[in-house]
Amino acid sequence: MIPLIKTLMPPKEKLMPKLESILYSGYIAQGEVVDEFENEFSKFNGNKNCLSVNSGSSALHVALILAGVKKGDEVISTPITAEPTNTVISQTGAKIIWGDIDLNTGNLCPDSVISKITDKTKAIMAVDYAGMPINIERFQEIEKKYGIPIIQDSAHAFGATYKGRKLGNHFKYTTFSFQAIKHMTTVDGGMVCIKDDEEFEKAKLIRWFGIKKGISRLENNIHLQGYKYHMNNINATVGLVQLETIDQVISQYIENGKYYDKALSGVKGLELMNYYPDSQPSYWLYTLKVERRDDFIKMMVDNGVMASELHKRNDLHSIFVDSKCELPNVDEFEQKWVHIPCGWWVTKKDREFIVSCIKKGW
Ligand SMILES: Cc1ncc(COP(=O)(O)O)c(C=O)c1O
Structure with missing residues (x-):
């Protein structure tokens, strides 16, 4: 995996x-x-x-x-x-x-x-x-x-x-x-x-x-x-x-992220993130919005690739109940949000494979 x-x-x-x-x-x-x-x-x-x-x-x-x-x-x-x-x-x-x-x-x-x-x-x-x-x-x-x-x-x-x-x-x-x-x-x-x-x-x-x-x-x-x-x-x-080699490590995340930005652009059933002008993400995770997220995650896992939301929207924890309020965009994001692997361990072959799986559909 x-x-x-x-x-x-x-x-x-x-x-x-x-x-x-x-x-x-x-x-x-x-x-x-x-x-x-x-x-x-x-x-x-x-x-x-x-x-x-x-x-x-x-x-x-x-x-x-x-x-x-x-x-x-x-x-x-x-x-x-x-x-x-x-x-x-x-x-x-x-x-x-x-x-x-x-x-x-x-x-x-x-x-x-x-x-x-x-x-x-x-x-x-x-x-x-x-x-x-x-x-x-x-x-x-x-x-x-x-x-x-x-x-x-x-x-x-x-x-x-x-x-x-x-x-x-x-x-x-x-x-x-x-x-x-x-x-x-x-x-x-x-x-x-x-x-x-x-x-x-x-x-x-x-x-x-x-x-x-x-x-x-x-x-x-x-x-x-x-x-x-x-x-x-x-x-x-x-x-x-760690600092001695950190530039290379970060470059690997960024190179993979940029690859996905290009290769996944226009793929049916998903939406890419739209970064702010002049900002360069370091892609700790590669985030997407996908239709039918559970099916997407299952397809990825069946192909040996981990995909997940990773985090729970924090306002759902009971410790924060006093802060509860309407958050329509969070509600919408929550339906579709998912991450795929993007770090230093993802090789060129891995990322090509990940893109080919996604392009086949789910
Ligand atoms: C967004 C964010 N903020 C803060 C923290 C807290 O960092 P730490 O686990 O080093 O206390 C984490 C990590 O768990 C995090 O992901």
């Missing part, structure tokens, strides 16, 4: 000597290797304020705290995502206000978001679902006009670009996840990219109990609530080795 998602680990010969040396170095906590990982990540990404953490969820939480989100506030978010995007909002005590989506991409619709802004709105959580960048131009306008920070959850869109610039540089906060099945994994880990220098310093405190590193505990005075969210030298070592 060609899987929909797969973990990529560097070859043993490259990774193990470095891991072994750090494991027995006597310093496995957050140290110089983490600094080095952040520096290399910044070089890759282009934002100098990149703060590593122990998960994408922690990265989102740090961003929400920086945005000032507290109990009783409102955060506008999307139900078309993986659950952590939204469970992290509820963790702050804020209320989730669902925005509807744009049917062209499944991403949050800027006009719907504007219609839901109130005095209580403290942040907007926008997800680059499946690797497709959100409508960056419109969301930048919203961030500026309403003074409400956008948290761009780019967990699926590592390496994607807008106007040639990598995600991580377009909003006050952008977060990434390095969990097992993402474009790049550090086993578990995350990154929050921050625009403002002062907020970057504050984020360092939030990441580690509110304690300032580099001075002794006796001289420290905790003045804000912090957490144990730091990355350690072990995960950072994995990340550093």
Whole structure:
């Protein structure tokens, strides 16, 4: 079966000597290797304020705290995502206000978001679902006009670009996840990219109990609530080795995605996504809208290819019942939405085979 998602680990010969040396170095906590990982990540990404953490969820939480989100506030978010995007909002005590989506991409619709802004709105959580960048131009306008920070959850869109610039540089906060099945994994880990220098310093405190590193505990005075969210030298070592070849890995996703964009265009019974101008998705998944989805999935699985919706629309979870509202575009998208494999493990032969199966019909 060609899987929909797969973990990529560097070859043993490259990774193990470095891991072994750090494991027995006597310093496995957050140290110089983490600094080095952040520096290399910044070089890759282009934002100098990149703060590593122990998960994408922690990265989102740090961003929400920086945005000032507290109990009783409102955060506008999307139900078309993986659950952590939204469970992290509820963790702050804020209320989730669902925005509807744009049917062209499944991403949050800027006009719907504007219609839901109130005095209580403290942040907007926008997800680059499946690797497709959100409508960056419109969301930048919203961030500026309403003074409400956008948290761009780019967990699926590592390496994607807008106007040639990598995600991580377009909003006050952008977060990434390095969990097992993402474009790049550090086993578990995350990154929050921050625009403002002062907020970057504050984020360092939030990441580690509110304690300032580099001075002794006796001289420290905790003045804000912090957490144990730091990355350690072990995960950072994995990340550093991953970064050495990440450009090639991302290119493989993009090459496959572009191939499908061409080869599946005009095929009866399916609709392709329509990306926003100047944006380059990194195709963590290849998303389609198909007629008779169950039959489509069965046909794919019968041919040895995994296909699935992968995520449940988040507003259906009972924990979010207080946020329930009409979302006509989500209702429509939900009927047809499906993903097919697109990652580094999909060979040229595989993708040709996948396209030929789809073209035969279902
Ligand atoms: C869209 C999205 N946001 C956030 C997360 C949370 O990342 P992590 O699992 O690293 O906490 C994930 C991954 O599960 C995700 O898919």
